[in-house]
Amino acid sequence: LETNLEFTDFEKKIWSKVMSYQTNKPEEIYDALLTLKDEATSKKQHELLSMHLCRLWAMQHVQVPDSSTTPENYGFSELSPPAAAYYRCQQAKLVSINQLRQASELSHLAYHSLSNDDLPALRIWLAYDYIETATEAGAFDDAIMAAQLSIQIAKANDLAEWEGETLARLALIQSALGNFEQALSTNSEALQLIKQPDNLFETQANRAYILMTANRLTESKEIYRALLNQNKGIDDFKYLIAGINLTGIYFSLGMYDENRKLTNELLELAIRYPGSYVLAYTKVAMANTLLQQGDKEAAESMFLQARLWFEENQVLEPLSRFLTEWADNLYRSGFYLEAFTALRDSMKLTQDIDASRQKENATLTNALITAEQQKRELLLYEQQQQQREAKLVQKQLELRLTLTILTAAFLLIFSIVMAYKRVQKTNQLLSEKNQHLDYASNHDPLTNVYNRRYFESFVLSRENSGDKAFVLLIDIDHFKKVNDVYGHKAGDEVLIVVSKRLASRLRSTECIVRWGGEEFLIFIDRPDQKEQCIQIVQRVLSEINSSPIYVNNQHISVTISIGFMALTLETISEFEIKLKKIDSFLYQAKEQGRNRAIGYLDEHLEKLTIESTAVEL
Numbered sequence: 001l002e003t004n005l006e007f008t009d010f011e012k013k014i015w016s017k018v019m020s021y022q023t024n025k026p027e028e029i030y031d032a033l034l035t036l037k038d039e040a041t042s043k044k045q046h047e048l049l050s051m052h053l054c055r056l057w058a059m060q061h062v063q064v065p066d067s068s069t070t071p072e073n074y075g076f077s078e079l080s081p082p083a084a085a086y087y088r089c090q091q092a093k094l095v096s097i098n099q100l101r102q103a104s105e106l107s108h109l110a111y112h113s114l115s116n117d118d119l120p121a122l123r124i125w126l127a128y129d130y131i132e133t134a135t136e137a138g139a140f141d142d143a144i145m146a147a148q149l150s151i152q153i154a155k156a157n158d159l160a161e162w163e164g165e166t167l168a169r170l171a172l173i174q175s176a177l178g179n180f181e182q183a184l185s186t187n188s189e190a191l192q193l194i195k196q197p198d199n200l201f202e203t204q205a206n207r208a209y210i211l212m213t214a215n216r217l218t219e220s221k222e223i224y225r226a227l228l229n230q231n232k233g234i235d236d237f238k239y240l241i242a243g244i245n246l247t248g249i250y251f252s253l254g255m256y257d258e259n260r261k262l263t264n265e266l267l268e269l270a271i272r273y274p275g276s277y278v279l280a281y282t283k284v285a286m287a288n289t290l291l292q293q294g295d296k297e298a299a300e301s302m303f304l305q306a307r308l309w310f311e312e313n314q315v316l317e318p319l320s321r322f323l324t325e326w327a328d329n330l331y332r333s334g335f336y337l338e339a340f341t342a343l344r345d346s347m348k349l350t351q352d353i354d355a356s357r358q359k360e361n362a363t364l365t366n367a368l369i370t371a372e373q374q375k376r377e378l379l380l381y382e383q384q385q386q387q388r389e390a391k392l393v394q395k396q397l398e399l400r401l402t403l404t405i406l407t408a409a410f411l412l413i414f415s416i417v418m419a420y421k422r423v424q425k426t427n428q429l430l431s432e433k434n435q436h437l438d439y440a441s442n443h444d445p446l447t448n449v450y451n452r453r454y455f456e457s458f459v460l461s462r463e464n465s466g467d468k469a470f471v472l473l474i475d476i477d478h479f480k481k482v483n484d485v486y487g488h489k490a491g492d493e494v495l496i497v498v499s500k501r502l503a504s505r506l507r508s509t510e511c512i513v514r515w516g517g518e519e520f521l522i523f524i525d526r527p528d529q530k531e532q533c534i535q536i537v538q539r540v541l542s543e544i545n546s547s548p549i550y551v552n553n554q555h556i557s558v559t560i561s562i563g564f565m566a567l568t569l570e571t572i573s574e575f576e577i578k579l580k581k582i583d584s585f586l587y588q589a590k591e592q593g594r595n596r597a598i599g600y601l602d603e604h605l606e607k608l609t610i611e612s613t614a615v616e617l
């Protein structure tokens, strides 16, 4: 279930600065941490840094509340709901103004607001802090869980000293639960890891205390004696702490002489620290010693002085224990009434403590509920954030999809248009080509008049129409000579000019056909009258012979001979017979001297010869 518990580089930097508390003052660490502000990039990094800044600020401003400094000043995000780091900051501020009950509530809240998303460096700090809060509230399960988390993260980061300190605290919890063997074993583990002299002293004192609680007084006594020897003339407080506990053991073991000697020595030393807890504790030891010696008055006075200190400083739990011992001692010395009073006071105090514990428990429960609510809020907030992000991504996707569709549609339309244009162009080219082919298949390439192929289909389309027509078959006279004299190319030119001249007078209903080499056919659809046919023939003859043809700077005079016939369009075979007849008329025209026309104006009339401008019957 656990995520990666190793510190990142950023966390390591923070850690090394905050752990320099033995050589640096809080304000120095505070300033050192400020230099890391720009390196915090994520929200969690900001929270970790802000928690330490806030905590160090509170340490510098103990008993001087500064309402102008809100948590937001430490970079806690206003956007997201408060998190564990924020509560730890608030806790530090409450401690600084001595609001310990509220501070302890916030300690609960801070620890229970932790999530796997929080940085290991924040989690280890808050977990360790919480061990004490939870123990004081009697929430031993919570305390053990917090200790385990602290140990786990310490192990993941090779923080031996931290792991040792946590184990030392865990041992005390185990001892309080009556698991003395486990407590001693945990304490041994701690002793192997701890190197710092202060921590080492405390852990050894813990061991002696556990042994004392387990009623292993001789072992306990040896440790206390060793600690006493180590600190004599070196550290008064350590000497006093070890000494006070040792007097208790001497007393319990009936070693009254040693007890008296030590107690006197301790009191002499403790008096140098008026108002201190060590003085109060020493006075309790002294009171018991005096009572044992029979000096009841001095003993009672001494105990009262100590009792006042405990009451003033609300250190009630040890006081209730001392009262019980005191009552026991009074009873043994025969002061039954005093013993009863002391015992009654002790019980009253125990009741008060229990009530206070219950309050503390209620506080803890409240804190748990609040933490759960906060976690839910945080989760909701993150979900909303994720939803917002997801929506954004979806919108971007939709936009991209729309763009893709639009692009695809555009490309499709574009390609369709292009394909359409290509088809159009191809169709146009094809139709042009077809037109061209059509033209080429129906026309004579030299003169551009219709060819015989066209005429055949034309006649076929008119088969049996019964329409009247006038057909002229024209042949250029002595054309071979033109070729011979002026060249074949000039001959071609002559053919072109002749065809143009023949076509110049034709109407849309009339057509001209290149019939052979120098032969042309003129087809006149539904001629009006015979006179008009004669005029046509005359006009055709004069159109050619009236002016020479100008080719290659030379004038070539040309005449034509014509065979003609006015006819009715019936069957093709009949038409072919008639064409042969026309051909024979043409032949006759040649025979009769050329430059003339011979034919029928009516199939039933006689043959007619037309000479240039004159008409001969």
Ligand SMILES: Nc1nc2c(ncn2[C@@H]2O[C@H](COP(=O)(O)OP(=O)(O)OP(=O)(O)O)[C@@H](O)[C@H]2O)c(=O)[nH]1
Pocket (backbone or CB within 6 Å): 475, 476, 477, 478, 479, 480, 481, 483, 487, 488, 489, 490, 491, 492, 495, 516, 517, 518, 590, 594
């Ligand atoms: N330059 C040219 N000459 C052609 C073409 N087609 C046919 N000819 C020539 O036309 C001439 C026809 O000669 P012939 O049929 O002997 O008759 P002719 O010389 O016209 O004499 P008559 O018809 O008897 O008056 C031939 O010499 C062909 O070579 C052509 O397309 N171009």
